[in-house]
Amino acid sequence: MKSLFTLILSLVCIYCASQKKINVILIGTMHFNNPGKDAAKSEEIDILKDHRQNSLEKITNKIVEKYKPTKVFVEYPSKNQKTLDKFYDLYKTGKAYYQADTLTKAWQKRYFEECEIFQLGFRLAKKSENQKVYAMDHPAEMRFDLFQQKAKEMQTIDESAFQKKIDESSNKTNSCYSKNDLADILKCFNTEKELQQNKGIYINLFNRLNKTPDFYGSDLVAGWYHRNLIMYSTIQNTVSDNDQNIVIIVGQGHAAMMQEFIKLDERFNLIKITDVF
Structure with a gap:
């Protein structure tokens, strides 16, 4: 009887161990290279400045000390994983992962030199002794440029509503940027309030831009969810x-969506960055 009890207890322990959740550290970021493609415009931070680089060192060191992640996911097209592999293979061996003299446009150099994929993602993965960095993006066209035209046609919301939300977003971003330490900036970007407001605009504003038979608003929202679901x-x-x-390192808008998915996924346990650094 004792042997049977021991066997059952062992099986229960094995089952419990197998149900252990994977910790997910979700980091919503601004684009360090700030290409200016987002509707909301903001001031720039120079990620190459010494105090920004020191902050990146401290942030990545704390993540590695506490968690040492086995996988780092970044907002790079998943279909181009092999290209990302080549970049990271060079980076982790201390070699230049891009050739500046082959880049003809200023934004290209800024992308490779400053983007959070390389500055934060690559740095963190190398310190964690990861063999690769994982691409997760699924780019999709989002026709935000049609908003005012559709608002004028449908008259379900005020034409200026979108611009008002954009101005509010820009002001909030600049408020976060006013903080000196990069860790504090990222914490500001990842508060529950910020993420909820970022996600809420799709329901509170975009989804109302419908008038049979044109469901531009709901199609736009569905497209956003579709993109993020594929990424996830x-x-x-x-x-x-x-x-x-x-x-997971993604833009703030994606982070707002990812947070929702992670909370619903029984395999994962969400770790907020405020609990990390």
């Missing part, structure tokens, strides 16, 4: 039971 599925299908801790 890449993460779901890439992690394994051997992963204890992973990191």
